[in-house]
Amino acid sequence: MAYMISDIPAAIGKVTRKLDKVERNGRSAWRLTATRIYETSVDDAWDALTNPERIPRWFLPISGELQPGGRYQFEGNAGGVVERCDPPARLAVTWEMHGDVSWVEVTLSEAGAGQTRFELVHVAHVPEAIFDQYGPGGVGIGWDLALVGMEKHFATKAAVDPKAAEAWVQSTAGRVYVEACSAAWADASIGAGTDPEKAKAAAAQVSDFYSPQQVS
Numbered sequence: 001m002a003y004m005i006s007d008i009p010a011a012i013g014k015v016t017r018k019l020d021k022v023e024r025n026g027r028s029a030w031r032l033t034a035t036r037i038y039e040t041s042v043d044d045a046w047d048a049l050t051n052p053e054r055i056p057r058w059f060l061p062i063s064g065e066l067q068p069g070g071r072y073q074f075e076g077n078a079g080g081v082v083e084r085c086d087p088p089a090r091l092a093v094t095w096e097m098h099g100d101v102s103w104v105e106v107t108l109s110e111a112g113a114g115q116t117r118f119e120l121v122h123v124a125h126v127p128e129a130i131f132d133q134y135g136p137g138g139v140g141i142g143w144d145l146a147l148v149g150m151e152k153h154f155a156t157k158a159a160v161d162p163k164a165a166e167a168w169v170q171s172t173a174g175r176v177y178v179e180a181c182s183a184a185w186a187d188a189s190i191g192a193g194t195d196p197e198k199a200k201a202a203a204a205q206v207s208d209f210y211s212p213q214q215v216s
Contacts, residue, residue, distance in 0.1 A: 004168055005148065005177055012180045015147060019136045019188040022123060024103065030126050032136050032188075034143050035119045037111045040154045045108050045116040046088030048150060058153035058160055059146050095122065118147070134209065135194070135202030137185040141210050144181045145169065169211050178211040179203075 005011045018033040038045055048054045055062045064072035066082060072093070073079035080094035080101070092105040102124035111117040122139055130138070149160045168174045186203035190196050 004173065008173075008177050008180055011148065011177070012184055014151075015144060015184070017136075017140065017184050017188040019185070019192040021192065024123050024125065027125055029123050030131065030136065032122045032124075032140055032143075033119065034140065034147065035117065036147060038116045038118055038151065038154055039114065040116055041114060042088050042108050042110055042116045044154070045118060048153060049091060049106060049108070050085070050087075054153075056159065057157075058149040060162070095124075100124070118150075120147075131202075132198060133202060134206045135186060135189050135199055137182045137203060137206035138209075140185040140188075141178060141181045141206060175207070175211040175213070179207045182207045182210075 014036050016033075016035045018035075020031050020033075022029055022031045040048075048058060050066065052062050052066055059074070060077055061075040062072055063075075064070060064079070066072055068082050068085050070082050071079065072082060078095045078097040080096040082091075082093050083103075084090060084092035084105075088108060090105065090107050092103070095102045095104045102122060104123075105121045107119045107121075109117045109119075120143060122143065124139070126138075145165070149165065152158070153160065169178060182203040185206075186199040189199040189202070
């Protein structure tokens, strides 16, 4: 299954993006929140989120002890500790990558008949220079892509092909989607008080990181 998105504005509009400052462990941190509705039950969404046999079908292969206090590891990506698991409503983990530790929490709730409200919160201590360079899109675009993978999994029950997904992100259509995600996160950053010109410059930088411009 490819990531291909036929209606990019509609896809962008399905996610509500928010950025704000909080304190974590006595230090200032950025809190990124992505919220959307899925056409599936809370129980099904919870299973997709926590079942190690289903997680690779929309994200990445995972290993480890998937219970409170246990450690997990995504193949070629982040690992960490499961800090909280309250079926079928809340999952909280540390997100450890390249020596840095941040925190991710997902909350599920019923949004209507056969619908689930999915809220992902990622809190991180981000060096000022890194935030100025990439803005919230540095992690936000990655979550956008994961949420698309989950949507397609619910719709088709098919598995994401990581190579096909990566190829699509590098395509012209993929670049358009990445730029739209980046612009949406820039808007969230401006809403959090970032200078608009800095936010837009960071959006351009992070777009090139995820999907470099093709030079003819």
